[in-house]
Amino acid sequence: MDVEGLDTFSAYDAAPALDDGEPLGLGMSLDEAIAERSAAKKPAPRQPKKQGGNASARVFVGNMKYETTWQQLKDHFASAGSVVHARVMENRTGRSQGCGVVEFQSIQDARNAIATLHDSELDGRKLLVREDREDGQKPQQAPQKKKRDRGSDDVVVVGKKLYVGNLNYQTTWQQLKDHFKDCGRVVRADVNRGYGTVEFEKAADAAAAISRKSNTELDGRKINVREDREASKPSQARKRAKSNEGGVTRVGKRVYVGNLKFTTSWQTLKDHFKPVGDVVHAKLIARGCGIVEFETPEDARRAILELNDSELEGRPLQVREDREDRDLK
Helix, strand or coil: CCCCCCCCHHHHHHHCCCCCEEEECCCHHHHHHHHHHHHHHHCCCCCCHHHHHCCEEEEEEEEEECCCHHHHHHHHHHHHHCEEEEEEEECCCCCCCEEEEEEECCCHHHHHHHHHCCCCECCECCCCEECCCCCCCCCCCCCCCECCCCCCCCCEECCCEEEEEEEEECCCCHHHHHHHHHHHCCCEEEEEEEEEEEEEEEECCCCCHHHHHCCCCCCCCEEEEEHHHHHHHHCCCHHHHCCHHHHHHCCCEEEEEEEECCCCHHHHHHHHHHHHHCCCEEEEEEEEEEEECCCCCHHHHHHHHHHHCCCCEECCCEEECCCCCCCCC
């Protein structure tokens, strides 16, 4: 207790002090106090970072042969540095997706792999090697934008549907589906004369199928695979569709053909368009132009895609949808 006019005093005040003025603890020698203070001021040692969590120490490997194993992948990349882990990516059925990830002990090894092994050959295929951008986790799919087709009540999700061209006319929808099912779950497959569409459950599977299946062989023909562009926009054929009442045929089944040779006959015109679908009628409507009517709007659409700029009797044709609701009879 403090008394006016007297100095307060405690045992703490009587303890010796260090050079910086901080008093020692009671019962401690000077050496013990110095040792304790030094330990308290020394920063704790920093824990080394685990290399496995660093995405830049991993590389993504694409264009692999489906039969390539993780061991072959690891052995191939061992020349670039110390490989910690190699993995071949698989789908839900356990089939290889034709790509993988290799993790190195250091970032420098990963960079060396990109510099020295990109475009190198493994199992007869040139590899694509780049930094793995996913940080070891499965990438989250961005929400797909939905567009409503103005001509129907169906909602079409862009990016899940593919167009497949150059099919054999004898190829069935089941064969087409089987050819693509190792890329992911196929929701639907349809074929027409020489082309078809494949729709996947996931847009990521469709994107993988474009790179993996384009130029592959099906029924003796090398197919071409791309995103189905009609799934992302309203069908003009459907927008312009008219009823068959009064003998007027739906405009969506017809195409206008321009830049014809003046001597081209209707039969020559019809024969030129027969490979893309069932031609119902062909007619020359003026000098140098004509109309071709198909059995279905799909055949007409295919004619526009495949025969625009094709050559007939030495002239490149202009093929587009017929915009006039005319009676060809």
